[in-house]
Amino acid sequence: MALLTQADVQRMSDNGTRGPVVVARGEVLTPGARDWLREHRVEVVYPQGESGGEDGSSAPARYQTLFGATLNEKPEHMTHLKGNVLVCKDHPRIAFRGWIDRLEAEILLTQQTTYRAGLKKLTAELEEVLAFVRRYIRFDVLDEPVGPIRLCGYTPEQLREYSHYPEKHLGQPHFLPSHTDSPALLAVNRLRTLVRQAELAAYAAFRDGDGNVTRGDMILGLNRLSSLMWIFMIKLKAGAYEHTQ
Structure with a gap:
């Protein structure tokens, strides 16, 4: 025993x-x-x-x-x-849980980059993101609803609005990342791409035979999380985060 x-x-x-x-x-x-x-x-x-x-x-x-x-x-x-x-371990929902696991790992690496750069506020915001992502396994396994979404002070509507019109709200237009951008910005950009992959995995995991979504709340949460990553990048590009030692 x-x-x-x-x-x-x-x-x-x-x-x-x-x-x-x-x-x-x-x-x-x-x-x-x-x-x-x-x-x-x-x-x-x-x-x-x-x-x-x-x-x-x-x-x-x-x-x-x-x-x-x-x-x-x-x-x-x-x-x-x-x-x-x-x-079987290649079931779409198990594959989705693997993407959540990978996303958690990438958030931690991104936090390491922002912390070393002295971006304490962004590091703290990423901690909030990490807590949100870690709840996704519970949402899946226990059939828990995501509930109201509010990430780093933004509502779902604000996340969509600010990410679509960054110059209007944040004073920085859309841009294409470059190798000359800061390590923190490029780390967040890589994290953004993994959020998008996790969203696609969620759609594959939570759709029925007719293509209808069975967990729209989980997919919406990841979609808005992707928007938040873009807002982080916009703010980094605009120099909106204070560097502290």
């Missing part, structure tokens, strides 16, 4: 931002782990047929696939879509 401590479940759920926590056969949650999971409202998944009892006793693990099959063991080429439902 293996004990899952609070530190274990925090790591498994990325501190409550990615969840759910899957408790496999033969694993038991410690009281501290259970308290932390309840406090942070992280879903705990036991494969079908497992009791999840305090004593760790359980029936053989049972999984389901989208094709109606039931499995006693999880194949290496499959992963959890939701609960005990398994899909």
Whole structure:
């Protein structure tokens, strides 16, 4: 029997931002782990047929696939879509989660660049962006709505307006990035392209057979996030961010 401590479940759920926590056969949650999971409202998944009892006793693990099959063991080429439902690792929703993971990594690298450049305000804004992106796994796995969007003080309408008419609102016209631009601007530009790729992956993941979108809120959030990246670039080009040491 293996004990899952609070530190274990925090790591498994990325501190409550990615969840759910899957408790496999033969694993038991410690009281501290259970308290932390309840406090942070992280879903705990036991494969079908497992009791999840305090004593760790359980029936053989049972999984389901989208094709109606039931499995006693999880194949290496499959992963959890939701609960005990398994899909192949190239499923569009799993691919989308991979893009979110990549997007998080790129945000961190961009923050490193802006921090070293003394752009503390932009670094803090990117931290807000990171928190927003990290919630996307929960939006998907737990079917949570994105809810009202407000990023770095902008409403969805303002994000669209400011990114479409930057000279009117920010005093800087549209421009094409150049190798002569600052490392911070080029890092944000690269981040912008990954946001756009994540948006395309979201469309592939959340559309039905007729092409209708099933999670328009998630796609809208990424679309407006792309607009925010362009606003960051406009402000960098205009010298609107103060450099501090």
